[in-house]
Amino acid sequence: MRSNTGRLRACLALAALVAAALTGCSTTDNSSGTTAEGLTKVRLQLQWFKQGQFAGYLAAVDQGFYREQGLSVEILDGGTDIVPQTVLAQGQADYAIAWVPKALASREAGAGITEVAQIFQRSGTKQVSFKSDNISGPAALRGKTVGNWGYGNEFELFAGMTKAGIDPARDVKLVQQQFDMNAFLAKDINAAQAMSYNEYAQLLETKNPATGKLYTADDFATIDWNDEGVAMLQDAIWANSERLKDSKYQDQTVKFITASLKGWAFCRDRVDKCRDITVAAGSTLGSTHQQWQINEVNKLIWPSPNGVGMIDKTAWDRTVKIAEETKNQEGVTVLKKDPDAGAFTNEYVTKALDLLKSGGTDVTGSGFTPQQVTLTEGGK
Incomplete structure (x- = not known):
């Protein structure tokens, strides 16, 4: 599995054009419809297979948090051959989870995506x-x-x-x-x-x-890399930039973020339950491994002094700077220029946090204490 940024840019741009040609329509049109119960269908593209890394979203499905917001969310597995931000840009998903530098490289190559919530505050x-x-x-x-x-x-x-x-x-x-x-x-x-x-x-x-x-x-x-001063922003929620011009998608985005963040708060406080939810969702990794994974992911999220999901401008600027200055073994930088102002927004996550706080959800986790997880052979 070999890759470089130059080939990634070219492939992403070509894939977007091919998808548009094959469908004969805008790659940003992704009307998923509603269920018989009147819930809006939403597809979330992960960047890897279902595991503790994504426990908050799995919990939001299991505990009915998306349903509370009028959404029926389908969570799509990722993999080595899936680029979540490209899936999103091509209209095959409504939202995607992706690392910021990877997504920004795709955006620079033409993918119409916008970050709407930063879940991981620290690099893992x-x-x-x-x-x-x-x-x-x-x-x-x-x-x-x-x-x-x-x-x-x-x-x-x-x-x-x-x-x-x-x-x-x-x-x-x-x-x-x-x-x-x-x-x-x-x-x-x-x-x-x-x-x-x-x-x-x-x-x-x-x-x-x-x-x-x-x-x-x-x-x-x-x-x-957090200690070395070169940590970059990782798991974030990305939305379709073109669809964010539509008020219905804007409202849906607030609802999706609200339920997702509630799921992460749930997994902060109920690691064991989220372990069971993750295993039941089909993870091939064992129970103690999933408990470790959720516990470690919680450390990357909590505490969130500004509110979980808020995009910190200092961390964003550091990520962009590193992406523009660091060359790989082939002498190619991740980004050629600064992203434009539409690359991220805190508008929707701010509204989501207000809704959660009004409902009594702890959105900062100031008192968060991680578990001590004992691993077993093979993580079973």
Whole structure:
């Protein structure tokens, strides 16, 4: 699975044109209709398969929060061959979950999308190594074999190396990492990419062959891009820019955000219940893995001092700056120029937060305390 930003821009633009030609109509027309009960049908495109990363949306379906807003929401699985922001721009979904730098690259390539809520306030991306390799920070990656997934997941890694004076094209051996930790555990990769809520947990669910017991955090060293000052905004809710000109879609967007944020507040306070909801939704990962995942995702969301979902301008500007200044191994930056003013708006999330606060929902999570989750072999 190999990708670069240049090819991504070209493919996105071509895909949008092809879709428009095949349908013979606007790629932004996505009238989904209503159910027999009069609920408005809405499709949400995820960027990966159903798992704890998306527990808030799954809970909003399960607990009837979307129904309270007059919506019937269908949640669409993502995957390696699905670009959620493109699905949204082509009118095949009403909303999409996507990382901000990836979505902005698509937007610059012509995708008509607007961010309407920022769910993750912090980055969950880490670079993990065995402690015995003495990789204490980005500068120590020099001369090492460094894994990354590509597909836009590598931007923070490249920014961190560049900030540390390392040329990603010359000073490290870059390898395309699969979406697992097998090559790392086999010692084929010195430093592997991992999400705090997923791949890092997979390490702690694996037996150390030297001891016969599960690996522990003491066996590893991690580079956290939040600590290195190069963290970029990740999971956000994106809407169709053209459809936001329509008052009905505007109202629907407020309702969708309201119910989604209520789902995330529910999962903040009821991790065990959301674990069960996620497993029941069809996740192939185990119960303790899902509990870990939801707990770790909560750490990325809460507390949200300005209100969950609000887009912080400072974090947005940092993400854009990194995207414009950081080059990949082929010398290509993520963005060529600043996004225009229509790239994001807090208009709809502000209205959603007002509705939630009036209904008694805690939208800041100031008293949030994470759980202590005990993982089991294989995350079962």
